[in-house]
Amino acid sequence: MLEKAISGPKSYVAWVLVLLVILGIGFANYLRQLVFGLGITGMSRSVSWGLYIGQFTFLVGVAASAVMLVMTYYLHNFKKFGKITILGEFLAVASVIMCITFVTVDLGRPDRAVNIFLYPTPNSVLFWDFVVLSGYLLLNIVIGWTVLGCERRGVPPATWTKVLIYVSIPWAISIHTVTAFLYAGLPGRGFWLTAIMAPRFLGSAFACGPALLILFCMFLRKYTKFDAGWEAIQALAKISAYAMVASVFFFLCELFTVYYSQIPGHMTHFEYLFAGLQGVGNLRPLMWVCVTLAIIAAILMVLPQTRNSETWLPVGCATVFFSLWMEKGIALVVGGFIPNPMEVVYQYTPTLPELSITLGVWALGFLILTILYKVALGVRAELDAGSVSVNAPK
Amino acid sequence: MDDNRRRFLKIAGLSILGMGIKPAADALASAEPKMIPSPEALVGKRWAMVVNMKKLREGGTEVMDRLSLACHSTHNVPDMGNPKSDVKWLWQEPYEHAFPGTESEILHKHHEGWASGLKVLVLCNHCDNPPCVRVCPTKATWKRPDGIVMMDYHRCIGCRYCMAACPYGARSLNWQDPRPFIKTELNREYPTRTRGVVEKCTFCFERLAKGLKPACVDAAKNKELVFGDMEDPKSEVRELLKTNFFIRRKPELGTSPQVYYIL
Numbered sequence: 001m002l003e004k005a006i007s008g009p010k011s012y013v014a015w016v017l018v019l020l021v022i023l024g025i026g027f028a029n030y031l032r033q034l035v036f037g038l039g040i041t042g043m044s045r046s047v048s049w050g051l052y053i054g055q056f057t058f059l060v061g062v063a064a065s066a067v068m069l070v071m072t073y074y075l076h077n078f079k080k081f082g083k084i085t086i087l088g089e090f091l092a093v094a095s096v097i098m099c100i101t102f103v104t105v106d107l108g109r110p111d112r113a114v115n116i117f118l119y120p121t122p123n124s125v126l127f128w129d130f131v132v133l134s135g136y137l138l139l140n141i142v143i144g145w146t147v148l149g150c151e152r153r154g155v156p157p158a159t160w161t162k163v164l165i166y167v168s169i170p171w172a173i174s175i176h177t178v179t180a181f182l183y184a185g186l187p188g189r190g191f192w193l194t195a196i197m198a199p200r201f202l203g204s205a206f207a208c209g210p211a212l213l214i215l216f217c218m219f220l221r222k223y224t225k226f227d228a229g230w231e232a233i234q235a236l237a238k239i240s241a242y243a244m245v246a247s248v249f250f251f252l253c254e255l256f257t258v259y260y261s262q263i264p265g266h267m268t269h270f271e272y273l274f275a276g277l278q279g280v281g282n283l284r285p286l287m288w289v290c291v292t293l294a295i296i297a298a299i300l301m302v303l304p305q306t307r308n309s310e311t312w313l314p315v316g317c318a319t320v321f322f323s324l325w326m327e328k329g330i331a332l333v334v335g336g337f338i339p340n341p342m343e344v345v346y347q348y349t350p351t352l353p354e355l356s357i358t359l360g361v362w363a364l365g366f367l368i369l370t371i372l373y374k375v376a377l378g379v380r381a382e383l384d385a386g387s388v389s390v391n392a393p394k
Numbered sequence: 395m396d397d398n399r400r401r402f403l404k405i406a407g408l409s410i411l412g413m414g415i416k417p418a419a420d421a422l423a424s425a426e427p428k429m430i431p432s433p434e435a436l437v438g439k440r441w442a443m444v445v446n447m448k449k450l451r452e453g454g455t456e457v458m459d460r461l462s463l464a465c466h467s468t469h470n471v472p473d474m475g476n477p478k479s480d481v482k483w484l485w486q487e488p489y490e491h492a493f494p495g496t497e498s499e500i501l502h503k504h505h506e507g508w509a510s511g512l513k514v515l516v517l518c519n520h521c522d523n524p525p526c527v528r529v530c531p532t533k534a535t536w537k538r539p540d541g542i543v544m545m546d547y548h549r550c551i552g553c554r555y556c557m558a559a560c561p562y563g564a565r566s567l568n569w570q571d572p573r574p575f576i577k578t579e580l581n582r583e584y585p586t587r588t589r590g591v592v593e594k595c596t597f598c599f600e601r602l603a604k605g606l607k608p609a610c611v612d613a614a615k616n617k618e619l620v621f622g623d624m625e626d627p628k629s630e631v632r633e634l635l636k637t638n639f640f641i642r643r644k645p646e647l648g649t650s651p652q653v654y655y656i657l
Contacts, residue, residue, distance in 0.1 A: 037589035038552070039569030044478040048557040048567060108552015108567060108590025115532040115551050120418070126531040126555050187525055187647040188561020264495060341563040342491035346477060 001148065004378030005371040011223075012374070019367045026360010029353040030105055038108055041354040046346035047337040051330070051358050052106035056099050058208075058329035059365075060179040061201060063095035063136065065209020067172030068239050074165050080232040083380070087228075088213060089144035090372035092172075096137040098365035105357055125181045132175045139168045144372070152379045176201045183336065190265035191336040196254050201328075203247035208324040210240040211301075211317035216373075218314055225384075226377045237313060241301035244320055248298055251327075268343065273335045278345040283334065286326055293323035434605035438623030440522070440541040441597055442652040443611070444631050444640070445515055449618040457618060458486050458515050463578070464613035465517075465595070470586045472568075472575035479569035483595040484610055486513040492643060508657075515619075517610075518543060518564040518595040519643060519651030526556035526565065535592075541624075541652060542597045552590040561644050562651070565594045597621075624652065 033040045043050045069088035073081035104110055121127045143164050150157045157165075180201040183192035214236050217228035258266045271277050273287045300306045300316030307313060339345045350358070431437065450457060465471070465484040474480050489509040490497045501507035520543045527537050534549040535556055557565045571589045580586070584600060587593055598608035606612065611621040622631035631654070640654045 037568065037570035039479050039589075043569070045480050045482075045557075045566055045569075046477070046563070048554045103553075106553070108554070108592075109550065109588075112532075112549070112551045115534070115549055119420075119532045119549070121531050121533050124529050124531040124555070126529065126553060130531070182555075186529070186559050187649065188644065189558065337558075341561050342487055343494045344491060 001145075001152070001375050001379060002371075005374045008374060012370075016367065016370060019363045019370070022363035023360050023367065026357050026363065029356040030360065032353055033105070033357065034110070038106075040351065042348050042350045043354075044346060044348065046340040046344070047334060047348040049106070049333050049337065050348055051350045051354055052102045054329045054333040055358060055361065056102040056106070057179060057201075057333060058325055059095045059099045059102070060133070060176055061205030061324075061328065062209045062212060063092045063099065064172045064176040064202070064205045065213075066092035066140065067169055068206055068210055068236075069213075070165060070172070071169050072235070072239075074162075075169065078235065080229060080235060084213065084217060084228045084232055084236075086144055086148055086376050087216065087373065088209075089140045089147075090376060091209070091213060091216075091369060092140045093137060093144060093372060094365045094369035096133055096140070096175075097368055098361055099133060100137070101361045101364060102358075105361065125178060125185065129175075129178050129182060132171065132178050136168070136171055136175050139164055139171060143168060144376075148376055148379055152383065154383075173202065176205050183332075188341050189336050190263065190267075191269035193266075194254055194257070196250050200247060200250040200254070203243055203250050204324045204328055206243035207240050207247055207320050210236040210243070211320040214240065214317045215314060215321070218310075220373075220377070224377060225381060233313070234308065237301060237307050237317075240317065240320055241298075241307060244294075244298050244301055247324070248294060264343075268339050269335050272338050272345060273331055277339060280345055280347055282347050282349065283331060287331060290323050290326035290331065293319045293326070297323055432603060432605075436602045436605055436607070438540050438629075439625035440623060440652070441520065441602075442541070442622065442624040442631050442654065443517075443520075443597070443608075444620040444622075444634050444654045444656060446618050446620065446634070446656045447512075447514065448656060449616050450515065451512070453616065453618065455486065455513055457614075457616075458513060461515065461610045461613050461619065462486070465608075465610045467578035468581055468598070468601075468609040469584050470576050470578070470581055471593075472572035473577045474569075474572070474575050479567075481566040481568065481572060481593065483566075483593070484515060484517045487516050488512070489514050492516050493641065496641070514655070516562065516564070516643070517653060518597075519562055519649065519653045520595075520597055522650035522652060523648060525559040525561065525647075525649060529555045529559040531555065538599070542599050543594075544596055544599065545593055547585065547587050547591045547593065550591040552592065554592065556592055561647050561649065565592050567592050 041050060041052075066088040069081050069085045072078045073085045104113060107113055116127060116130055143161060146161050147157050150161075177198045180198035183189070184194060184197035186192060214233055217233050217236075220226045221228065255270070258270060268277060272281055273283050275281065276284055297316055297319035300312055301320060305312075306316060334348050338347065462484045466473075469483060471483050472481050489512040490502065492514040497509050498507060501510065505511070520541055522541065524535075524537055524543050526535050527543060530536070531553060532549050532551055534546045534551070535543060536546075537543050552567060554567055557567065568587050568589045568591055573586050576586065598606070598610075601608060607621050608619075611619045614620075620630050620634060622629035624631060626632060634656065635654055638656045640656050642651045642654055645651065
């Protein structure tokens with residue numbers, strides 16, 4: 001099936017080339033980072049995780065959100081998702097690969113990464129995160145590829161595939177829960193030390209992933225022959241809308257506990273992010289943009305008039321995506337480190353090489369996604385054209 | 395052809411399984427000591443340190459500088475010269491940074507009171523319940539039976555989860571090659587580190603093994619720092635803590651820090 005990704009229209013080739021160039025520049029900068037060390041980034045003794053781990057955290061959510069399609073389609077037998085479930089699964093594949101790449105580029109000694117498997121440490125949440133993420137990647141590759149292959153041959157998927165599909169549902173929840181536990185179990189970091197972390201992660205994931213998928217579906221509808229169907233898009237939009245409302249609610253729950261309890265170790269981080277602390281606050285503008293976008297997103301997605309509109313829905317989805325990206329991809333990780341355990345504010349600004357490496361990993365993800373979608377749409381187009389007879393052996 | 399492929403896959407699969415057996419068995423096996431300590435080694439059940447702030451105040455910051463230098467020169471700790479990539483094992487912090495929330499806000503505002511302008515020596519607390527050990531995905535940091543929280547610079551992958559977990563900011567990553575920044579005379583008895591690994595105070599385990607006290611304690615001629623076994627009722631640390639008021643950094647987190655501050 002992979003041969004379908006090799007050729008395509010000029011715009012496809014151009015897009016792939018653009019991605020390859022961004023990926024190449026990112027890779028060159030990664031080589032610089034390998035030679036110099038992580039000091040090439042904006043991370044510091046105080047803010048020891050930055051953009052890389054932020055992207056990782058955000059993308060685990062995008063990956064987990066595939067479950068919203070898989071569960072609705074396979075468990076609740078919602079036939080309208082039949083066409084796009086594969087898009088969700090392939091989005092999960094691309095996202096998990098990006099996650100693993102982001103963690104790898106964040107390592108000080110990537111040459112020793114295998115130590116995680118050579119010296120398995122069950123008491124480390126990071127160890128479990130690797131286990132669930134690699135499992136999830138495998139599940140989605142196998143499921144997506146097999147189901148697509150079956151579809152091409154016009155046969156129903158085998159029972160073992162069905163079993164894997166059911167396993168993948170709780171597994172998706174687990175990847176984002178375990179990722180939240182990376183943060184929520186650290187005694188000295190008040191910003192993260194909250195039981196709402198995992199629910200918040202899931203809420204924002206289920207808002208963000210479907211929103212991204214809607215954007216993809218609408219893009220494909222406009223520029224290719226693939227039509228996901230307006231009803232399927234609307235179903236996705238409802239999922240995203242209520243998940244968005246849920247994540248705003250979870251965030252407000254956190255704000256209540258933090259500000260009504262008045263415990264300084266929990267408040268200072270919010271103060272730094274939204275108002276500035278010790279005279280500085282370079283994340284303030286970003287945070288207020290994030291809040292504004294989140295409010296606009298919630299309104300656009302919940303109101304039936306805007307959700308049902310072909311012009312407003314993509315705007316709503318884009319605001320969902322960007323507000324949650326700012327929240328989870330930047331503020332959540334960086335905010336936890338400022339102020340540091342000495343209650344000193346040391347700010348974080350990503351450097352150019354760091355930004356380039358980050359963009360490179362995103363380009364890698366989009367490249368994988370493009371190839372997988374090209375294959376999936378190619379198979380679909382073939383079926384629609386009836387060029388392959390049912391039960392054909394190949 | 396197909397048969398060859400099948401055989402290859404079988405052998406490859408078995409080899410991978412085989413490679414997995416040793417680490418799996420190691421993970422399950424009990425940690426038996428594989429080396430006999432030297433007869434002159436200092437042995438303890440629960441090593442701890444007392445920082446006597448009364449005495450440190452008398453000496454002022456120069457004494458603290460000297461103690462830090464004793465530590466950093468013994469362990470080839472680089473002087474990076476900027477807060478972004480600093481590597482620190484034993485250093486000074488203003489009192490309100492070392493013990494946040496314990497100072498009176500009013501006294502602090504008026505620059506009055508006992509803690510005003512006071513600098514405190516801080517280091518790894520060698521917690522009895524260390525969060526850094528809990529989170530390390532490779533066991534590159536672990537707690538020894540005598541309580542020392544150890545670091546293996548050769549196993550560390552530089553993921554910095556321990557830095558996120560430590561509530562005391564006691565851990566430093568080598569953000570770049572530290573060797574050009576070693577400003578003290580190179581101590582060939584102790585390894586230098588590479589870029590990309592985390593390091594911190596290890597209570598001078600290498601000196602204890604030779605029967606020597608930690609370098610900073612040795613340099614503290616006026617007993618500003620005292621080192622000993624908390625489980626030994628006759629030890630100097632135990633005696634001091636019996637008769638003096640002391641505090642620890644963030645004890646409410648349940649880490650049970652083993653560096654005690656006599657005020």
